[in-house]
Amino acid sequence: MLLDGPAVASLTARLSEVDQRRAARYPGGRGGRQPVHTCYVPASRVGTATPRDWGEQALAAFEEHGFDLAPGLAGRVKTKLLREPVEDLRIDFEDGYGAPATEDDDARHAAGCLAGWHAEGIAPFSTGLRIKSFDTPALRDRGIRTLDIFLATLRDLPPGFVITFPKVTAAEQVEVFAELLGAFEDRLGWWRGSLTFEIQVETTQSIVDSDGRLAIPAFIAAGGDRVVGLHFGTYDYTAAVGLGAGQQHLGHHACDFARHVMQVCAAGTGIRLSDGSSNVLPVGDTQDVLAAWSIHYGLVRRSLEHGFFQGWDMHPAQLVSRYAAVFGYYRESLDRDARRLAAYAERAAGGVLDEPATAQALSASLLRSVDCGAATAEEITQATGLSMDVLRAYHRRAV
Structure with missing residues (x-):
């Protein structure tokens, strides 16, 4: 004999709120294109042709030093460097920039360059800036001022624009930042929700909070729909857990733990993941360049195999090993x-x-x-x- 229908319905009705909460929190993949990397360029080094310059420098390094790639792969990499060398670019006002007295002027200049890239048709698929952290009142005020100047100079929000919010340690920081973006939108006449940001996971407090709970779910809830990405910060994080310089690299198991936490917390939310960077830059003579490319290639492949399909690039010549690794990975499978x-x-x-x-x-x-x-x-x-x-x-x- 089957259970009475109304009895079953009265029991399962208690789950309707659970269903609604789950659907709201885990809507699934975001859809659309995700860049394979984010290139960080210090604001003081941004120019009117930076995306094109990066491609030309990468191609020159490839042609000068060579790179032993599978048949057919070299041509694809060269074509990519010619047609679309940079997929995502962040103008950096944080660690890669410092705190010069010219930050106001640099913010105006960089915003003008970004608008110019779009007008000229050389802008990457997505762009944005990284502001200073909310770690201290001085950094917080400076970061907000820079963002204010940058957005006011920009005037029109370009497609694919995203802000990087670094060194997050508390959900309240994310909540305040999200509300701040709403205030900017209102002042500039942009639609609500047009400004989005990615959270940099580079502190121990962004993995486990002071109460012993995973921190990222609270960050995501605090930022709401404005949070579109979680980006891992290799060197701040490895330093924070006490690793020496020789152990501060993407392949360390401490980084694996942090990335796995990011992965589990972001799964099903539509928030995208990005791995960190390698500070072994392909500069110097051919032997040094090839050694750096080999390290970077291996780290990119490792990230892909761990389900991180985006990562940071800090130098134009890293585009060679980035695309060699990415293209090889996809073509092999x-x-x-x-x-x-x-x-x-x-x-x-x-x-x-x-x-x-x-x-x-x-x-x-x-x-x-x-x-x-x-x-x-x-x-x-x-x-x-x-x-x-x-x-x-x-x-x-x-x-």
Whole structure:
């Protein structure tokens, strides 16, 4: 005998609020394109052609020093450096900039350069700035003033604009910053919610708070829909946990712990993750450059294998090893991912029974390969037998 319908309904009704909370907090992937990197350029070094200059410097380094890549990969990397060398760029007013007396003028100049990049058609897919932290009243006031000057000079908000909020240690900082952005929008006449930001996870307090709880969920709740990313800060974090200089690198297990916490806290929220940087720069003679490229290549591959599809680049020549690693990663998995997705679509997995979540992940990987230039839409369609619209539907789990 089956349970009485009204009795079951009265019990499960108690879960409706749970369902609503879960749907609001975990809406799923954000969709659209995620850059493979964020390039940090000190505000004092920003110029009218910075994105193009980075590409030219990277290409010159590639041609001077060479880099042993798989057949066909070198051509793809060179094409990328010519057509779209920088996918995401942050004008840095924090650690990479310092505290010069010219910050007001630099903020106006940098905002003018950003507007100029868009007018000239050389702007990266996404851009923004990193302000100073809210660590102390002096830094907080300086960061707010710089942001105020920058936005007022910019006037019109360009597409893909995002602000980096560094060294967060408390949810209240995130809450105040989110409200501050609302005040800027009101003053400038921009629509509410147009200013978004990414939180830098580079303090121990951004992993575990003073009460012993994971801190990131509270950060996300405090920032609401304005929080679009979590970016790991390699060197501040490794220093904060007491590692010596020789152990301060992305491959350290302390970084793995922090990244895994970020990953679990962001899963299902639509908030994107970015890994940190390598301070071993490809400069000097060929031997030094190749050694630095090898280190950076390995770290980028490691990040990708851990599910971090974006990372920081601090020097133009790092674009060579960035794209070599990213393109190699996606092209090596392209055929396998395409076959599995095609089999899933035909409901004939050939011994591998995949779930809808796996199809979502496979389509996401193939879409990312097209977004960054590792593969073309035609290649993906030919390999899977599926249109890009169908892949996007799988990614949204709409099929």
